[in-house]
Amino acid sequence: MSDEEDLPSLQELDKSIKEAKKRAEGGDSQANKSGSAFRTSIDLVAGVIVGSVAGYYIDKWLDTLPVFFIVCFFLGVAGSALNIYRSIQRDNNKDS
Amino acid sequence: MSEGQSPLEQFKIKYYTDVPEIFGANLNFSNSSMFMVFVITAVSLFLILSMKRRELVPGRWQSMAELSYELVANMIKDNVGNEGKPYFPIIFSLFMFVLFCNLFGMLPYSFTVTSHISITFALASLVFIGVTVIALVKHGVKFFGFFLPAGTPWWMAPLMYFIELFAYLARPVSLSIRLAANMMAGHTMLKVIAGFVVSLGITLGWAPLAMLVVLTGFEIFVAVLQAYIFTVLTCVYLNDALHLH
Numbered sequence: 283m284s285d286e287e288d289l290p291s292l293q294e295l296d297k298s299i300k301e302a303k304k305r306a307e308g309g310d311s312q313a314n315k316s317g318s319a320f321r322t323s324i325d326l327v328a329g330v331i332v333g334s335v336a337g338y339y340i341d342k343w344l345d346t347l348p349v350f351f352i353v354c355f356f357l358g359v360a361g362s363a364l365n366i367y368r369s370i371q372r373d374n375n376k377d378s
Numbered sequence: 379m380s381e382g383q384s385p386l387e388q389f390k391i392k393y394y395t396d397v398p399e400i401f402g403a404n405l406n407f408s409n410s411s412m413f414m415v416f417v418i419t420a421v422s423l424f425l426i427l428s429m430k431r432r433e434l435v436p437g438r439w440q441s442m443a444e445l446s447y448e449l450v451a452n453m454i455k456d457n458v459g460n461e462g463k464p465y466f467p468i469i470f471s472l473f474m475f476v477l478f479c480n481l482f483g484m485l486p487y488s489f490t491v492t493s494h495i496s497i498t499f500a501l502a503s504l505v506f507i508g509v510t511v512i513a514l515v516k517h518g519v520k521f522f523g524f525f526l527p528a529g530t531p532w533w534m535a536p537l538m539y540f541i542e543l544f545a546y547l548a549r550p551v552s553l554s555i556r557l558a559a560n561m562m563a564g565h566t567m568l569k570v571i572a573g574f575v576v577s578l579g580i581t582l583g584w585a586p587l588a589m590l591v592v593l594t595g596f597e598i599f600v601a602v603l604q605a606y607i608f609t610v611l612t613c614v615y616l617n618d619a620l621h622l623h
Contacts, residue, residue: 321556321607328552334543354544361544365552368545372614 325365333358411529414490417478456611473609480601493561502554513619526548564597
């Protein structure tokens with residue numbers, strides 16, 4: 283077993299390690315993408331829920347039932363759109 | 379289907395004690411509380427025992443403990459900066475608690491603590507209230523200017539103020555629902571597909587069994603990913619509170 287015999291196999295090993303690392307990194311960014319998809323889908327719902335619930339209870343308190351419910355619903359939709367915009371912007375900043 | 383075979387049976391809270399309600403609060407010890415005790419014991423034992431020997435060249439267990447430490451430390455450094463360092467203990471505790479709750483749920487016959495919104499919402503409101511208090515203490519009245527983005531025309535200001543306010547209030551809701559929904563959906567799916575294996579029998583049951591193996595691996599990945607996302611978003615919110623961009 284001389285060194286000359288070992289060297290090519292070591293080089294091959296090095297190459298395959300590098301390839302595996304590259305694959306792992308590629309997989310990682312794919313995972314990040316699916317993670318951000320999960321995040322945004324829930325963001326879409328959360329603002330609507332918060333807006334509707336807050337509006338409903340303000341109405342119940344002031345006895346003005348559909349007024350604040352409708353207003354807060356749309357504010358909540360706008361708020362969730364804003365949250366999604368922010369989270370996508372954050373992801374883009376991280377990539378570059 | 380017979381008793382105990384429903385895919386949702388695993389999320390049922392069972393009480394082991396019968397303590398009377400005190401001021402309307404249910405103080406009984408449930409399977410959820412029991413698994414939280416398990417999780418806290420496991421996290422403590424894991425960190426204490428693996429760091430006991432403190433070798434210069436870390437062994438397997440010490441590497442794992444250091445890996446989790448460095449993951450959170452880098453997360454805080456990347457998302458918050460140096461001002462975030464005093465908050466490392468709470469963020470690290472949150473991360474380890476959520477991670478171990480998710481992973482404990484993957485053991486057969488165990489209970490997934492984080493699949494209940496009551497638990498995740500308590501954690502998320504801890505983050506939300508804590509972050510709001512930090513922002514109020516650090517910036518005082520200026521905190522309320524956070525809801526008004528710079529350069530808003532005056533006639534848009536009231537509308538923008540309320541939209542930003544609702545976006546801010548939606549944070550704990552999205553943080554808690556994301557974790558609970560992901561854990562619950564995954565565990566329900568596993569149970570449903572495991573039910574296919576039994577009902578298809580020996581002849582055809584192999585196909586869902588193979589899928590079950592893949593999905594179990596995927597669920598472990600989701601468990602780690604969701605703990606990571608929870609912690610990253612905590613860091614992002616802390617960053618907003620400290621810097622009020």
